[in-house]
Amino acid sequence: xxxxxxxxxxxxxxxxxxxxxxxxxxxxxxxxxxxxxxxxxxxxxxxxxxxxxxxxxxxxxxxxxxxxxxxxxxxxxxxxxxxxxxxxxxxxxxxxxxxxxxxxxxxxxxxxxxxxxxxxxxxxxxxxxxxxxxxxxxxxxxxxxxxxxxxxxxxxxxxxxxxxxxxxxxxxxxxxxxxxxxxxxxxxxxxxxxxxxxxxxxxxxxxxxxxxxxxxxxxxxxxxxxxxxxxxxxxxxxxxxxxxxxx
Amino acid sequence: xxxxxxxxxxxxxxxxxxxxxxxxxxxxxxxxxxxxxxxxxxxxxxxxxxxxxxxxxxxxxxxxxxxxxxxxxxxxxxxxxxxxxxxxxxxxxxxxxxxxxxxxxxxxxxxxxxxxxxxxxxxxxxxxxxxxxxxxxxxxxxxxxxxxxxxxxxxxxxxxxxxxxxxxxxxxxxxxxxxxxxxxxxxxxxxxxxxxxxxxxxxxxxxxxxxxxxxxxxxxxxxxxxxxxxxxxxxxxxxxxxxxxxxxxxxxxxxxxxxxxxxxxxxxxxxxxxxxxxxxxxxxxxxxxxxxxxxx
Numbered sequence: 001x002x003x004x005x006x007x008x009x010x011x012x013x014x015x016x017x018x019x020x021x022x023x024x025x026x027x028x029x030x031x032x033x034x035x036x037x038x039x040x041x042x043x044x045x046x047x048x049x050x051x052x053x054x055x056x057x058x059x060x061x062x063x064x065x066x067x068x069x070x071x072x073x074x075x076x077x078x079x080x081x082x083x084x085x086x087x088x089x090x091x092x093x094x095x096x097x098x099x100x101x102x103x104x105x106x107x108x109x110x111x112x113x114x115x116x117x118x119x120x121x122x123x124x125x126x127x128x129x130x131x132x133x134x135x136x137x138x139x140x141x142x143x144x145x146x147x148x149x150x151x152x153x154x155x156x157x158x159x160x161x162x163x164x165x166x167x168x169x170x171x172x173x174x175x176x177x178x179x180x181x182x183x184x185x186x187x188x189x190x191x192x193x194x195x196x197x198x199x200x201x202x203x204x205x206x207x208x209x210x211x212x213x214x215x216x217x218x219x220x221x222x223x224x225x226x227x228x229x230x231x232x233x234x235x236x237x238x239x240x241x242x243x244x245x246x247x
Numbered sequence: 248x249x250x251x252x253x254x255x256x257x258x259x260x261x262x263x264x265x266x267x268x269x270x271x272x273x274x275x276x277x278x279x280x281x282x283x284x285x286x287x288x289x290x291x292x293x294x295x296x297x298x299x300x301x302x303x304x305x306x307x308x309x310x311x312x313x314x315x316x317x318x319x320x321x322x323x324x325x326x327x328x329x330x331x332x333x334x335x336x337x338x339x340x341x342x343x344x345x346x347x348x349x350x351x352x353x354x355x356x357x358x359x360x361x362x363x364x365x366x367x368x369x370x371x372x373x374x375x376x377x378x379x380x381x382x383x384x385x386x387x388x389x390x391x392x393x394x395x396x397x398x399x400x401x402x403x404x405x406x407x408x409x410x411x412x413x414x415x416x417x418x419x420x421x422x423x424x425x426x427x428x429x430x431x432x433x434x435x436x437x438x439x440x441x442x443x444x445x446x447x448x449x450x451x452x453x454x455x456x457x458x459x460x461x462x463x464x465x466x467x468x469x470x471x472x473x474x475x476x477x478x479x480x481x482x483x484x485x486x487x488x489x490x491x492x493x494x495x496x497x498x499x500x501x502x503x504x505x506x507x508x509x510x511x512x513x514x515x516x517x518x519x520x521x522x523x524x525x526x527x528x529x530x531x532x533x534x535x536x537x538x539x540x541x542x543x
Contacts, residue, residue, distance in 0.1 A: 058428065084430025092428060098421040101414065109418050112411055113430025156429060 009071070011036045011164060011195050012057075017066035019056035025064055026052040027219040034212075036163075039186065039196045041210035041227060043203040045240060049219040050199040051093065054168050058083060058090055070164065084113035089162035093169045096153035099142030103133055106141050106152050110159030117161050126155040129188060147178035151185075158189065165189065167198035183209050203241050207231050215240055253384050255504050261389035261458065263496020264396030268451035269469060270476035270488035271403065272444030278420040278483030279440045282340040285347040286327065287448055287473065288466030289354035294320035294449020295456040295465065296362050302369055309369045310391070313453050320449035323354060324441040351467065358463045366460040392454045399447060400489045407485070412439050420483060472499070472519065475526035481535055495522050
């Protein structure tokens with residue numbers, strides 16, 4: 001008889017995580033479980049610790065307490081570079097491309113950490129998602145616009161064929177046209193089976209594509225819920241989305 | 248004109264190629280580890296002595312024995328990194344710079360201890376010059392040095408642009424944090440940097456030793472010109488360092504040519520001061536160097 005085990009638990013399970021820089025905690029006691037195939041959007045006012053939470057998942061902060069599980073594996077404090085082969089790819093907010101490498105080289109570098117990744121197939125997949133990049137593949141990434149760089153950065157992360165994609169404010173500083181495109185792309189990326197956790201400043205648009213939104217306030221978990229439910233929540237809207245009607 | 252080529256231009260390019268090979272390592276180490284490696288000249292010396300021992304033991308031509316010198320220089324660089332630079336990696340880079348002075352002194356003392364303080368030669372005797380087209384009388388050694396350097400520069404360019412390790416090195420040089428996020432192991436890239444830097448330094452040491460003599464201070468004496476070359480090309484850019492090395496070599500040697508009248512323009516005893524002067528000028532006027540880009 002053939003039995004197959006289907007992993008049913010959350011893909012990412014954060015338990016009581018406190019972290020910061022040095023001995024100072026920026027986030028404390030965060031609990032968050034992200035299901036497979038979910039788009040999780042983390043929003044909150046400036047200084048709420050959104051980016052710190054994401055950096056803590058990448059071991060780029062000092063972990064003071066708590067645990068991060070990726071599937072069954074404890075990845076708390078695992079060196080950043082070792083997360084990629086496990087299936088976690090990330091895009092930082094600024095300085096997100098290798099400026100002196102060409103677009104194609106940036107993408108290629110994304111495959112290096114994962115043994116046995118089918119590079120030609122990944123190139124095809126990324127160029128399908130971002131057709132503009134194919135035309136610019138020989139250009140140094142440093143010569144691209146902010147929106148194009150963001151695509152190179154996300155493309156580079158996808159080249160590692162990750163199961164979890166972490167995005168730190170992917171639309172920061174982008175024009176409204178690009179903003180829409182990036183959000184559409186994130187939905188497309190999820191369709192390919194990738195779980196997405198993203199921190200966003202443009203909370204309204206981001207929550208619209210979120211399966212689950214999480215609001216952080218002062219480094220603590222404030223409320224979580226379906227993206228549209230949060231948008232409809234009066235208190236959330238008033239306090240964190242700059243008031244106004246849900247659109 | 249013939250005289251100019253025979254006695255000034257070719258020797259200048261040969262000297263420049265030695266500077267170039269040393270400067271590439273300095274430049275790459277700076278680009279990836281972000282510190283000035285003052286022991287680089289002594290790694291070069293060690294490469295020359297390692298080769299010398301193999302020449303003594305097997306009676307081979309120095310270039311055939313070069314792999315022994317390279318192995319010794321690479322081993323020394325990796326040991327120095329593991330023992331002295333790696334523990335200082337997270338601290339401000341000035342600690343590693345000072346440590347590299349210490350490593351320089353250690354290597355030099357060990358060289359004197361093992362090989363003695365006296366000067367050595369790979370091969371004694373006068374070498375007849377190579378006569379080309381009945382007019383050019385040049386040292387075949389100089390042509391070898393220039394040819395080897397150009398070939399190594401081409402190979403390095405290919406390596407950095409085409410191979411995984413080369414691209415990883417450029418990525419780390421560009422942005423070490425992003426490189427970690429992309430899953431590149433920084434220590435692997437650092438190891439590759441030492442291996443390449445020490446290989447080129449050992450080659451430069453042997454070329455320098457074949458041209459004159461092998462002695463414990465040879466690399467240290469060349470260090471300043473190599474730093475000037477690396478700065479001239481833009482620190483962190485190996486191809487810039489190659490160009491910078493040739494330029495510094497040309498400027499130093501050609502400054503002694505009797506451009507005006509029959510006397511050397513600059514007395515040969517001052518020519519090494521020119522490298523200093525250029526280095527200071529570059530730092531003041533164009534600290535990013537003459538070339539654009541990073542690591543390529």
